[in-house]
Amino acid sequence: MSFINGSSFLLGLVLSMGVLSEVPMVAMAANGSKFSFFPAVTVEIFNKLPLGATFTIHCKSKDDDLGTHEVGTGQSYSFHFKVNFWGTTLFFCRASHEGNNVDFEIYRASRDDTDRCPDYCMWVANGDGIMGYPESSSEKPDIVIPWKR
Structure with missing residues (x-):
């Protein structure tokens, strides 16, 4: 019984x-x-590539495909979501420009939902690659992912 x-x-x-x-x-x-x-998180990536170059970004999670977006010079692309109950939310992206590309995790709850960027995650695409910045500082990146040919 x-x-x-x-x-x-x-x-x-x-x-x-x-x-x-x-x-x-x-x-x-x-x-x-x-x-x-479960407050909303905003992820934003800025285009700071030299010579007015654009880049293309395609982001996904296990459940959502956010599509492909072209980001012009001086523009940004952003999206919003809520971290799941289990704290396993993951969004990954492929960014490319002028024959260069990079695959990276733009948001991983186990890394970002603590002190790094619990509400707002800022990324920058520049000539060297993709740079991630902690919410507490927009001056020095804590994640640097170089472009691959």
């Missing part, structure tokens, strides 16, 4: 966690505004 009750409890717990991982957790603040237990 206790096996059935234990199995039912475990099944209920697993189903509840599955539902919670798909539903945004929203609550009401004291002032009546909504806030989420």
Whole structure:
């Protein structure tokens, strides 16, 4: 008898966690505004390539294909999402320009959802490659990924 009750409890717990991982957790603040237990993250990549060059970027996650985007000189491309309940959110991209390309993880929850960039992740494409900056400093990149031919 206790096996059935234990199995039912475990099944209920697993189903509840599955539902919670798909539903945004929203609550009401004291002032009546909504806030989420899983706040939105913004990822943005700027084009700082020399001589007015453009670059192409194609980003995906396991579940979402964000498509291919051409980013002109002085422009940026950004997207928003919520980190999943399990903290395993991952977006990866391929960027290319003038015969050069690079594959990189533009957001990985295990790396970025701590002090690095929990709300806003800034990236820059320049002549040397793709540079990632921590949220606390836009002066020195902490991730540098050189272009490959």
